[in-house]
Amino acid sequence: MKYLYFPGCSLKGTGKAYEESLLAVFGALGVELQELEDWNCCGATAYMSVDETKSYALAGRILALAERERLDVVAPCSACYLVLNKTQKSLQEHPELHRKVTGALQAAGLDYKGTVKVRHPLDVLMNDVGLDAIKQKITSPMAGHKFAPYYGCQIVRPYATFDDQHNPVTMDQILQASGAECVEYPHKTRCCGGSLTGTVPEVGLRLAYILIKEAKQRGAEAIVTVCPLCQFNLDGYQDAIAKKYERVDLPILYFTQILGLALGLPAADLGFKRGIISAEAVLAGR
Amino acid sequence: MAEQKEHQNGIPRIGFYICHCGSNIASIIDVEDVRKYVATLPGVVVSRDYKYMCSDPGQELIAQDIREHKLERLVVSACSPNLHEETFRNAAAKGGLNSFYFQMVNIREHASWVHEDKAAATRKAKDLARAAVYRVRFHQALEKRKVPVDPNVLVVGGGIAGIHAALTLANAGKKVTLVEREATIGGHMALFDKTFPTMDCAACILTPKMSAVKSHPNITLWTYSEVEKVEGYVGNYKVSVKRKPRYVNEDLCVGCMACIDACVFKEPKFPDKFNQGLGKRKPVYIDFPQATPKVVLIDPATCIQMKTGKCKKSCADACDRKAFDFNQQPELKEIQVGTIVLATGFKTYDAKRDALYGYGRYPGVFTALEIERLVNASGPTLGDVVLRDGRHPKAVGIIHCVGSRDEKTNKWCSRVCCMYSLKLAHLIKEHSGAEVYNFYIDMRTPGKGYEEFYDKLLAEGVHFIRGRVAEVTDWAMTPEEQGKLVLRVEDTLAGFVRRIPVDMVVLATGMEAQADAGEVRHKFNIGCGSEGFFQERHPKLAPVNTFTDGIFIAGACQGPRDIPDTVAQAGAAAAEALVLIDAGHVELEPNTAHVVEEECCGCKSCVPLCPYSAITLDEAKKKAVINEVLCKGCGTCVAACPSGSIRQNLFEDDEIFSEIEGVLAQ
Numbered sequence: 001m002k003y004l005y006f007p008g009c010s011l012k013g014t015g016k017a018y019e020e021s022l023l024a025v026f027g028a029l030g031v032e033l034q035e036l037e038d039w040n041c042c043g044a045t046a047y048m049s050v051d052e053t054k055s056y057a058l059a060g061r062i063l064a065l066a067e068r069e070r071l072d073v074v075a076p077c078s079a080c081y082l083v084l085n086k087t088q089k090s091l092q093e094h095p096e097l098h099r100k101v102t103g104a105l106q107a108a109g110l111d112y113k114g115t116v117k118v119r120h121p122l123d124v125l126m127n128d129v130g131l132d133a134i135k136q137k138i139t140s141p142m143a144g145h146k147f148a149p150y151y152g153c154q155i156v157r158p159y160a161t162f163d164d165q166h167n168p169v170t171m172d173q174i175l176q177a178s179g180a181e182c183v184e185y186p187h188k189t190r191c192c193g194g195s196l197t198g199t200v201p202e203v204g205l206r207l208a209y210i211l212i213k214e215a216k217q218r219g220a221e222a223i224v225t226v227c228p229l230c231q232f233n234l235d236g237y238q239d240a241i242a243k244k245y246e247r248v249d250l251p252i253l254y255f256t257q258i259l260g261l262a263l264g265l266p267a268a269d270l271g272f273k274r275g276i277i278s279a280e281a282v283l284a285g286r
Numbered sequence: 287m288a289e290q291k292e293h294q295n296g297i298p299r300i301g302f303y304i305c306h307c308g309s310n311i312a313s314i315i316d317v318e319d320v321r322k323y324v325a326t327l328p329g330v331v332v333s334r335d336y337k338y339m340c341s342d343p344g345q346e347l348i349a350q351d352i353r354e355h356k357l358e359r360l361v362v363s364a365c366s367p368n369l370h371e372e373t374f375r376n377a378a379a380k381g382g383l384n385s386f387y388f389q390m391v392n393i394r395e396h397a398s399w400v401h402e403d404k405a406a407a408t409r410k411a412k413d414l415a416r417a418a419v420y421r422v423r424f425h426q427a428l429e430k431r432k433v434p435v436d437p438n439v440l441v442v443g444g445g446i447a448g449i450h451a452a453l454t455l456a457n458a459g460k461k462v463t464l465v466e467r468e469a470t471i472g473g474h475m476a477l478f479d480k481t482f483p484t485m486d487c488a489a490c491i492l493t494p495k496m497s498a499v500k501s502h503p504n505i506t507l508w509t510y511s512e513v514e515k516v517e518g519y520v521g522n523y524k525v526s527v528k529r530k531p532r533y534v535n536e537d538l539c540v541g542c543m544a545c546i547d548a549c550v551f552k553e554p555k556f557p558d559k560f561n562q563g564l565g566k567r568k569p570v571y572i573d574f575p576q577a578t579p580k581v582v583l584i585d586p587a588t589c590i591q592m593k594t595g596k597c598k599k600s601c602a603d604a605c606d607r608k609a610f611d612f613n614q615q616p617e618l619k620e621i622q623v624g625t626i627v628l629a630t631g632f633k634t635y636d637a638k639r640d641a642l643y644g645y646g647r648y649p650g651v652f653t654a655l656e657i658e659r660l661v662n663a664s665g666p667t668l669g670d671v672v673l674r675d676g677r678h679p680k681a682v683g684i685i686h687c688v689g690s691r692d693e694k695t696n697k698w699c700s701r702v703c704c705m706y707s708l709k710l711a712h713l714i715k716e717h718s719g720a721e722v723y724n725f726y727i728d729m730r731t732p733g734k735g736y737e738e739f740y741d742k743l744l745a746e747g748v749h750f751i752r753g754r755v756a757e758v759t760d761w762a763m764t765p766e767e768q769g770k771l772v773l774r775v776e777d778t779l780a781g782f783v784r785r786i787p788v789d790m791v792v793l794a795t796g797m798e799a800q801a802d803a804g805e806v807r808h809k810f811n812i813g814c815g816s817e818g819f820f821q822e823r824h825p826k827l828a829p830v831n832t833f834t835d836g837i838f839i840a841g842a843c844q845g846p847r848d849i850p851d852t853v854a855q856a857g858a859a860a861a862e863a864l865v866l867i868d869a870g871h872v873e874l875e876p877n878t879a880h881v882v883e884e885e886c887c888g889c890k891s892c893v894p895l896c897p898y899s900a901i902t903l904d905e906a907k908k909k910a911v912i913n914e915v916l917c918k919g920c921g922t923c924v925a926a927c928p929s930g931s932i933r934q935n936l937f938e939d940d941e942i943f944s945e946i947e948g949v950l951a952q
Contacts, residue, residue, distance in 0.1 A: 165641070166642045167641035167647065184760075186759045214761055
């Protein structure tokens with residue numbers, strides 16, 4: 001099993017723990033990730049609102065590079081995953097846009113026919129690797145641990161490619177396969193505050209606070225997420241939340257970190273030290 | 287206006303008529319231009335346009351021209367042959383011409399209604415007319431075949447539609463076989479406690495009809511049975527029905543239910559499908575006390591004897607009439623009928639598809655059908671409205687339009703949900719005293735006494751909030767919301783977002799086509815719309831007919847509807863069947879295939895290809911023979927015959943080649 005890996009900026013920066021744990025987990029499961037050569041910014045969601053066509057060309061370049069390799073692209077960051085899927089769909093639906101974007105690509109010696117499949121790590125683990133294969137490799141199950149599975153908005157909306165738009169369950173099943181328990185969490189896909197945490201902090205902080213408080217109230221010892229921005233928002237602002245509301249102190253982890261522990265990988269290889277809120281309780285006895 | 291000219295040698299004298307259809311055709315197609323053009327074509331001696339060709343004067347015009355101008359062929363450019371082919375065939379006959387010396391051109395559905403470019407549409411109308419003019423000269427005089435109609439009727443589906451249709455036909459003296467897939471007739475109506483808006487007891491009005499079906503001398507009732515195969519044609523259908531094993535002999539069982547008491551399972555243990563899984567049943571069971579026929583059956587998936595063969599079979603021992611037969615096998619029955627009424631009903635929308643409403647996730651969320659059973663005096667709680675944990679709800683929210691009027695799921699309005707939500711609101715309030723909130727998009731109450739019922743509910747103090755509920759959540763924002771289900775909704779009348787905490791949520795799920803409607807329609811060779819409901823022949827003028835003669839549809843298999851409309855439609859379907867039966871015979875299109883004996887080499891290629899088994903080989907002559915009564919005119923053998931010795935009426939080679947030549951000519 002081999003895929004192209006498109007890290008995007010987050011996994012090389014604030015989401016380094018995601019990259020480290022993702023590569024370790026995929027390695028342990030025998031899935032090869034080949035980093036896309038000469039990749040560029042996906043444009044995230046912000047550039048779309050500045051210049052749509054150019055942002056499509058930006059994402060189009062990534063797809064064009066990937067098409068030459070004839071492999072599915074794994075995009076772990078939710079923003080990258082959304083933008084690449086959106087570009088795929090827009091290019092298919094709007095021939096005029098497709099002409100403009102391929103024109104730009106051809107000027108750079110590239111071309112895009114539209115054959116690339118953009119995949120999320122959850123999708124690959126669930127549908128290509130399979131729960132049974134994962135379960136067979138679990139050596140130190142996370143028994144006794146309780147987590148709140150938090151998906152964020154971008155991997156299921158607007159395109160629900162591999163899970164339900166409002167009540168996704170893929171991560172729940174993977175965490176359960178690792179031996180952990182998932183609390184019934186009604187905010188699975190509710191907004192984390194997104195960029196509001198930076199622009200309108202009083203709104204952004206409240207949204208983050210709602211998510212953390214509810215997870216805590218339901219007995220979760222950590223929120224487990226798939227999105228670097230969600231992780232950043234929820235992990236990085238708990239001091240500000242404490243000043244405005246109350247102390248919450250809840251670790252915010254990537255699902256790959258939990259799965260990595262269950263697969264018996266050393267915590268040091270899974271980026272646990274990179275979190276702001278300590279995950280000591282999760283690591284206790286490991 | 288008209289053009290007339292003298293006869294041309296060698297070509298039959300053709301009359302051409304183009305219809306304006308008011309402005310339906312004439313507003314897009316230049317009919318005068320077409321008329322003048324067709325007048326120049328070889329063979330055409332009369333060419334006319336007229337505002338309504340299908341009107342009496344229009345038809346008379348044709349008949350008169352046939353006589354006056356000695357017309358030998360007729361072409362009419364108008365609407366779809368589905369509507370008026372018969373009309374113009376009759377006009378031809380009235381003028382003394384064989385009905386089949388006629389060809390119809392559809393320039394309404396095929397041109398004026400679907401094109402905006404007038405010049406192009408007119409050009410297309412000319413092309414199509416020219417094709418018909420070229421074709422019609424090769425037409426031959428044919429006669430329709432008359433075949434008798436078998437007076438027996440098959441009714442498929444034993445809900446209120448099937449029951450009503452079967453009783454109507456049986457009361458008219460016809461023999462009816464009613465086939466129902468479940469173990470009892472009654473359908474969805476048997477699940478209900480009350481019916482809106484009169485609130486009369488559903489069982490009290492339904493069960494007498496169920497018993498009447500069972501005891502009627504003209505009705506054969508086959509429950510737990512499904513139609514396997516349908517062959518034949520209008521008036522003469524051969525139907526195979528599979529009778530599934532109940533493992534209890536239906537003729538012996540009297541429904542005393544001693545066996546249920548004696549079952550080795552002392553307590554009911556398995557989810558009771560009839561009660562929507564809210565109650566429990568034993569492996570030997572009967573759906574409900576008035577089940578018809580009142581015969582028990584065994585669920586082989588849960589019965590110890592059926593699963594392991596090692597049970598002391600106390601049920602069978604308790605049966606005085608020795609009705610148990612653990613080795614019963616499915617039985618295939620064959621019947622002959624002339625007409626078929628399909629009343630196969632609907633299924634309710636799967637509430638799990640709306641993840642935001644939490645059905646299957648929050649135990650306090652119910653479907654409307656589950657509530658129907660909870661408020662029912664003979665339901666699993668004997669009418670007590672309780673939550674799954676045994677608590678009584680203090681507040682109940684009913685969400686309308688779940689799986690209806692929704693871009694993401696089903697776009698259609700299911701027509702019954704507003705009214706049944708009102709009914710359930712009334713019953714829940716009456717049985718539990720709870721506060722009841724209805725969340726609606728629009729209240730749709732078009733029916734006799736329906737709006738008045740809505741008024742009554744408003745006066746009773748049931749709450750109505752206009753807005754589509756965004757989500758049902760157990761996320762409490764305030765202490766009052768703790769332990770409750772919160773409905774988040776934009777109240778579009780008050781103009782703000784509200785959070786309403788309740789204990790019980792009822793999802794008013796809409797109506798969908800049966801899961802196997804696609805399979806069933808293929809079996810009976812009828813059509814369906816994009817939403818899966820069976821297609822009527824005409825939405826206004828032939829609502830219970832289908833495009834297959836002799837097969838009628840009634841009730842919710844054709845689209846969402848309530849009980850009064852269903853019963854009315856069932857009566858209509860029965861009446862349509864009676865029309866055919868009492869006429870005694872039907873006329874069939876003479877579009878059959880026939881073998882030109884001298885050209886047939888007896889290779890038998892055609893024999894296995896015929897879907898209707900109409901072809902045999904005359905062993906003495908070594909020639910294929912087609913049974914005209916069985917032939918449905920599909921043309922398969924005509925296309926497959928290696929020597930080209932099979933021909934088909936109305937589709938002769940010279941007719942088709944000339945038509946092609948016509949449409950391509952300039």
